[in-house]
Amino acid sequence: MSSYLLLPAAAAVVAYLYAALRAVQARDEGPALAALAAALILHGLLLVASVQAEGGRLGLTQALSLLTWQSALLLALLSRVMALRPLRAAIYPLAAAGVLLPVLLPTHSGGNAPHDWRIALHAALSIFAAGLLTLAAAQALALDLLDRLLHKPEQLARVLRMPPMQASEDWLFQLIGAGFFMLSLALLSGLIFVDDLFAQHLVHKTALSILAWLIFGALLLGRRRSGWRGKRAVRWALSGYAALLLAYFGSKLVLEQILGRHWT
16 A cells, blocks of 8 residues: 555544544543544545555455454444444454555555456445444354353443343344345355356355355254354354355465465
């Protein structure tokens, strides 16, 4: 990334961290909201500049940065949901790190990406699904932390400041349900638009995405039929998210950084 973009990148990082600090302090006054809005705008503009510099190709670091930006944006849009507010202390610093990724680890694609609305649609659905499921994974970790604190009497005051477990768990499954729906659309679009999995280097991504889809689907089915909750729900949610990360970013890392190829 060009040196003239370093200043807005630093400003976005500071703004994200300020918003996260205010979230920890439970202070959502105007300056914190303004800082978050500025961070999201600057982050988005930096992403556009980074992708354009790579000829329109979404490299590994740009994809990770996009995921963190979208997760922060979704969380900001859901700011009125009390059960999700604790996630801000984790998601906003994660987005700050996402701002720096293309700056510190730029991707060199070596050519322009083909412009095809079908590829753009499939990528958008995939990233949107990943953003929703990132929030779900963070919510699962928050639930696990709350469960651990409930077994420590000395942490009672801290527990009382956190959202009720039932509401937090309900939102976990709402996020998973929405993410599962978007992931289903992403897989369906891939099935329709992809011509040759092997020639387009999409075999591993597709297989791991289907694995993630099966895990999340089984979790939702277990919730509906058997009332799965607690640690079981947390384990399944994190397992599905791990498979999704491997699908989107693990396979992309191997393909681009080791084999020198790209999804097409």
